[in-house]
Each structure stands twice: as C-alpha cells, then as structure tokens.
Amino acid sequence: MFGFCFRRLQSLVPSCSSISVQSSATRFQKASPFSRLYSSLLSVSEIDDVKPKDAKDQSFTVSYLINTIGFPPEVALSLSKKRRVRFRSPKQPDSVIRHLKDYGFSDTDVSQMVKKHPALLLVSAERTLVPKLEFLCSIGITGTDLTRLLCRKPVLLNYSLEISLRPCYNIIKTLPIGDGQLGLFxxxxCRILSVRVLQNAASNVAYLRSLQVPEYSISLCASYYLFAVSRDTAKFKEYVGKVISMGFSPSSTTFVKAVYVFALMKGKKWSERLKHYREWGWAEDDVLTAFRKSPSFMFLSVENVSIKLDFFVNNMGWQPADIAEHPAVLTYSMEKWIIPRCSVIRILLLKGLIREGEYSIASLMLRRDPFLNRFVNKYQEQVPELLSIYEGKLV
Structure with a gap:
C-alpha cells in the first residue's frame, strides 16, 4: 500500500528535474525545496482527488502561483484544485501580468486580483483583457482609480465589453452619479451590475423626479440605495405608495430612506418589528412616528433594540413614547455612546447639579463638544471625575 501511494505521489509531483517547460519558464525550476514542500502538502486523499491527466497541470500551476505570484504553498494548492485555474505553460499568465503592469498594477495588486479571481491568469490578454482596460481608462477610470477598482473587484473583468460593460455605462451616464464617483459606483x-438592473434604476429615477423628489435624494438612491431603486418598476412604485401613505413627503430627506427600508424588508419582517415594539409599550402611532423620523431604526435587530429599550426604560426611567420621538438614539452604540453619556447625566442628577427638566433624550445625541460643554466641563470643579466617566475610564 505504501509503495502504491508513493508511486502515485511521484506521478502527481514530479521532481523539479522532471518538470519540463519552455525556456521562458526556467525560473520555476528552482529544484528540490519546492518539490519537497509541495509533496509534504499533499495527503493521500488529496492525491486521489486529482486525475492523473490533470496532475502535471496542477503541479505546474502550484509552482507558478508560488514562484511568480508569491502565494503561500497552501493558497497555491487550494487555487490549483479549481479546473479553470490549471495551466501547463507560463505564456498566457505571463502575458496577463505583463499587460496589467503596463497599466500601473504592482506585484501586490496582481497578487490581490489573482487571489480573488484566479481565472484572470487564463484570459487572452490581447483580445479580452486589454480592450476592457482601455475602455475603463476611456471613461475616466485611470491610475489609482483603476487599480483600486480592479483590486477590489477583479470579477469586473469577467463582464463582456460589448454585451455588458459598454451598455451599462451608457445607462449609468443617465443616472445622477457625481464627477469622479464612477469608480466607487x-x-x-459590481455584483449586481447588469443592463436590466440599470434600466430599472433609470426608470425608477425618472419616476422619483416626476414626484418632485429633490435631486440630492435621487443621487443618494443612485449612489447608495441602488439595490432598492433597481427593483421592478411596478414593485418600486408600490413601495413609494406605502411610504407616501404613511405621511412622508417626497420632498423630505427621509423619503428615499423609507423607500429603501421597504425595498429591503419583507412584509413578514415588518410585522415582526411592529409586534416587538408593541411588546415594549409602543402604540402603532409611536412606531410610525419613529419611522418617519429615522427610517433606518427598523433595520436594528430585536436583540439590539431590546437591550437599549431595557436600559432606557428601566435605568433611565424614560417612557416608550418619549423614545419614539427620538428613535435615532436606538442606533447609537451602547458601549461607546449611550452608557458613558447616561452615566454622566445620572451622576449630575444624583448630586443635584441638574434637574429632570434640564436634559432630554435629545441631549444624548449632541455632538461631542456641545455635550462636553453642557454636561461635563461646566461641572468639572464639583465632579472632577466626570471626564473620565464620559471617556469610559470610570463607571
């Protein structure tokens, strides 16, 4: 049995002296250290997973990924197991790397891209890669914008230039995407980019304009809420109708945020949220009031909300309806924001330095400097430890 496994291992991982590649690949024949390392990585089960006819390709692929791309052996081995990544000659991957460097990509950039999208090494540089790089440069994505985009999303190079990239760009030009924001967009x-998605977005943006939604809000939709605004137009109009029926004005800054919430929340989840807030003593009007003021609070998990409501109701003595008037407070961090500020206020109350009417829930949402001036600096002489409490050093 051992002899059989050893022969299988030899067939899969030939020694460097037996790896025959053309002269341009001599740098990969760095003798026994790689052979020993690679052999030690392969268990018998891994060997049995590789068909003999694929073994040579996989062996060369691992060698190339280690010696040229700079991957650790375990990463190279993992990537080489994908059939679409195996190759037996450096000609094509060398060409891809050379052209990427011509466009300003560093060794680190190339390594990042290949790790995320290893099949990139096997594209035709002249027929496929270069035309797409030239197109991206022609629409203003050059230099660091180009490398940043493709290092983050190398899968973009999978898209067909004529069927996808060019038609998508023609639609994107009709959307309110700011100058210099195309790369970020x-x-x-990238993952949902398609002609159909962008056509929906363009149609829905036109519908928002017909409702006199401010251009600033429409830009938010195109830049940050594309998932919502790219829904089927009939469905999108349904979301908009629900939001308007709740009392939102299309001209308000929260209008498109509310549409976004409805687009992402299924009806069942919305009902679950309503039930949860009712259990904490909120009337349905309280929930609607809170939603109109801060739509995003509906995204908070039940567990997250429960911790904060328990603290506000049972530790601070606030009424549920009061919290509903300031729902944004539920989006703040307990450890970094709520507890330190509430601790300061409770100490001031206990020492009689402020009365109940001299602060409100809105006080918690003040920026750092206004809060410090109003509740910390003013009382430093009477309570020297207030700043430490605010900074979380004392509780």
Missing part, C-alpha cells in the same frame, strides 16, 4: 455595485 462600480466597486459598490
């Missing part, structure tokens, strides 16, 4: 939405 493509990074954010």
């Amino acid at each position: 493509l990074r954010n939405w």
